[in-house]
Amino acid sequence: MEYLRKQKNISQSKLGLTIGVNPNLISQIERGWRKPYPKLLQSLAAYFGISVEEIANPDGTLKKVNDQIA
Template structure:
């Protein structure tokens, strides 16, 4: 899992807020966070959780996946994988620790399946003798 790149995230959030023509106070209110907290995120001083990023994305009317990538929570990957990860991260019924464990399990299954596919492809490429 990539580490949070809060500096770039803050700059990105500020730019998105300006494009949406929202003040810091307006975005904070729409996202349900405090004005000082949002200011600290924009200045790269705070690391928001996936839930806070989801709230900010909703208030900015952008995809949460975009913010997850900007924050370093998600790597840019195939769209299906990004969507699956974003759904897990956005689920309000599980806590942050549970989300991270679930993502680790998901990663392990994907690696296992990729290994199995590579093994099958290598086997199929071998000449068959009768």
């Protein structure tokens, strides 16, 4: 998700505020400290214009997205 966020040139704070979550949650998710809940995955996917399957593994953890995929 960090790669996608940086591609859009948006900070963790702005992303959090845009999708309606605490910006600290974005940081914790990007660092792998927390797993995003399903509704948050849907919001993130919609914001980045991709499907939930493209951003998350079946267990709900974020996929590692790099410049070859995005």
